[in-house]
Amino acid sequence: MSSAHPEVAALLERAHRLGSDPRNTNYAGGNASAKGSVIDPVTGSDVELMWVKGSGGDLGTLTENGLAVLRLDRLRGLVDVYPGVEREDEMVAAFDYCLHGKGGAAPSIDTAMHGLVDAAHVDHLHPDSGIALACAADGEALTKECYGEKVAWVPWRRPGFQLGLDIAAIKEANPQAVGVVLGGHGITAWGASAQECEANALWMIRTAEQFLTDRGKEQPFGAPLEGFGALAEEQRRERAAALAPVIRALASQDRPQVGHFTDSDVVLDFLARAEHPRLAALGTSCPDHFLRTKVRPLVLDLPATAELGEAVARLKELHAAYREEYAAYYARHATADSPAMRGADPAIILVPGVGMFSFGKDKQTARVAGEFYVNAINVMRGAEAVSAYSPIEESEKFRIEYWELEEAKLRRMPKAKPLATRVALVTGAGSGIGKAIAHRLVAEGACVVVADLNGENAAAVAEELGGPDKAVPVTVDVTSEKQIGDAFRAALLAFGGVDLIVNNAGISVSKPLLETTVRDWDLQHDIMARGSFLVSREAARIMAEQGLGGDIVYIASKNAVFAGPNNIAYSATKADQAHQVRLLAAELGEHGIRVNGVNPDGVVRGSGIFAAGWGAQRAATYGIEEEKLGEFYAQRTLLKREVLPEHVANAVFALTGGDLTHTTGLHIPVDAGVAAAFLR
Incomplete structure (x- = not known):
């Protein structure tokens, strides 16, 4: 019509x-x-x-x-x-x-x-x-x-x-x-x-x-609870980031989830008041609310000043109790024709003084679940202000949560994409190969942290990818331990954790040995060897805490195994990266973390490295015009095809998209066939 x-x-x-x-x-x-x-x-x-x-x-x-x-x-x-x-x-x-x-x-x-x-x-x-x-x-x-x-x-x-x-x-x-x-x-x-x-x-x-x-009365949630008030903003963000991997692990026992964090005044004030344990235990009422938030949240019952280790231990105890209680709730009300229990993990986890973590099958679902619980807090406030909050009976909640019509709606939903629920951090993602990788990962269902030294480029790519529910930008110099820590904290607060790392940030200065300065050497090793090490170390710490496994992918180079002319600093650092793949694959396997590499060659189009002078240097080395460098690289390959950023992105997806579940320590050449660089 x-x-x-x-x-x-x-x-x-x-x-x-x-x-x-x-x-x-x-x-x-x-x-x-x-x-x-x-x-x-x-x-x-x-x-x-x-x-x-x-x-x-x-x-x-x-x-x-x-x-x-x-x-x-x-x-x-x-x-x-x-x-x-x-x-x-x-x-x-x-x-x-x-x-x-x-x-x-x-x-x-x-x-x-x-x-x-x-x-x-x-x-x-x-x-x-x-x-x-x-x-x-x-x-x-x-x-x-x-x-x-x-x-x-x-x-x-x-x-x-x-x-x-x-x-x-x-x-x-x-x-x-x-x-x-x-x-x-x-x-x-x-x-x-x-x-x-x-x-x-x-x-x-x-x-x-x-x-x-x-x-309404002035304090519908009761008097302030000593020790449960909001921490200072920076302090609560630090605490949230520290708790995020553990909390995401708890929320993902049945199936992996993406997280969302909010420390809005509405949430912090609710958790700072005496009545919040009673009200939270009553659960939400409106069907639209509890279908997304579950019937009730998990609430940490410790003050904001509790030691981090104590908070983690208590969260794990409360999570075990929550799962038992949810299973009992299902058993109390399920009938022979009820759909199977969909999972016993909480969708909302409340931490006094810090904020709320919400979870879902993707970022939007997680964010909306949190928004719905804020709605529920507002409802509780209004009801308590003029009367008493009295939600519908638990049996009615179950009838809706496990309604066959809701189950049919779930069955109609499209099949999840291969990288759904995965959170990726890609360095050097503001241009070239990194940008192509970010686009491919988002297209396959992942959330992506677009990390780049150029903050404007990172922001532009994140916007292209669909904005905060798909991607967030971070400005980071990978040689800085602090900036890398900040980038991962941003990832934890944006998506709840990290599952997939692509070490792509790079630079190259092409010079003969006698013209290569110590600064040339140090700069390239700092960005690619040191940077990859720092990124991988922080990623491994978070992935181990999450207990969900993970992937670390190094974008190395054909030069890691092939000795080209006038390229000592770049090739040596790429060889360093290639060996990091082997070493970390051996070390991190016990945590379910797979480490693999991609060896591209001749990726000229869209490349920040080539545009920054590397292309001109390589063209001069080979005695050709710079604009014909891509064609030159293609003609020296077995397949006579130019390698594009998208081809490298395809290799990253092949390694992380689910089919190569038993592969680690592998390097995939993406060079259109350079026989001298065949791995032996």
Whole structure:
């Protein structure tokens, strides 16, 4: 259906406004709909349709393709064949028989709510203020006090067809109402036009916010806990980085996870207050929240001033207890037809004085999980300010977490890419080979730390790769032990850990022996030999702490095994790197860390080294024009092909992408065939 239809255009504009403000709803949370008539292309008569956000979409970024389009007569006709609440899940499949035309998104579980309510426009949202009322112990009375007769209360019911019937009946019985508060869940508003619907939704949200502010007590989370206050910013960042590998290891016992860290004031204040252990143990309530955060977080029960070793030991104890408790939760509620337990590790780990670590299958999922727990904190604050936080029953949480409809949604997700959950750090990634490697790793599912001496280049590459959910830039001189430490801390805070290192940073000065200065020698050895050593040492420390294995790849050179002219400093340092591969492969194997190398040759295009004078020097050595250097290198190979940065990136992926699981200590030539450099 064309977006020229005025109701569709108005729906999308409204969705974008509502979805772009986190006070209104969370990422991918809630949905919006519009009803209107079009000409049926089969009969030529008017047909009433409903456009509604489809399953898994996000209001803030909704497009017309993200809408499910259904015939209202058929959708409302389902009421007559509804088999009852015990079989209401069957109705989701029935929605497919109500679709109009081709294309569009799959209808979501909330489709009935929108279709059965007698209003042209409907918004279902998850604002923190609305959920605070919905999750308060006396939420029904508070809703009436807050809104009077303009908003009705709907007792908790799992999303589905029956909830749609409930809301429709309550609207019909309360013609003065502009919306409802859904117990334990969120809000729904309606209107005769897109503008009226949006205005009603915003009025409900802002009125609840003001009510909680005016009516609420000053310290809903209780008095400050001695020793649990926030550490100074630099101190808590240091502590977070020190804990990150251990915490990621704990969160990845069942399957590897990517991490996200936040030390926002909301989180730090919650953890500094006396009531946080009780409230955290109650878990989140809104289905959108706990589907991403699990029913409750793991909370370190030590003050921020505890010794690091004590904190690590206690986290491990708490993690073991968490897994036992989660398995018991599953056992209490699972039935014979429940999906298998998906894993017992926490998705949210809270460390007083430091912040929150959240985890997921990729960076976006991990970040969004953390954002949802911040929503949950806001909900708890609001509910405790005016009443007591009272989430839905544990059995209801289980019914949603292990809902067959949720399981079906998981089955529809695309297969994970080969490097999904892997966090890579690539040195010299601001140009040439390093840039190509970063692009290939991200394309294969990895998160990448783009490390380069040129910070502007690093930032540009990170932006090309998709920004912070895919890649972050760090400015680093690999000869500096401190800067390397800082780069890895940035990686830990951005993604929770490191799994894959590519030692690519390099420089070359081509001179005969008698013209090679000590500075020439030291500079090249400092950057490539010393730099690779420092990077690999820090990576190995983190990987060993994580216990997830890992990969270290050295971009060495054909010159590591082939003696070319006028190249003593560069070739010697590349030989050093090549031997580091052998030594570290032998040493780090016990930790599941594989160390391999790639030996390129003649990679001219896009190369920072060649552009910085190396190309001119090599061209002069061979007596050719610099712009023909790539062609020259190609003609001296067995395959007569020019080697490009992407070819080196392909080799890195071959070594790390999963098929060569039993290979370590290997060097792969990427030189189009230089017989003199064959490994022996």
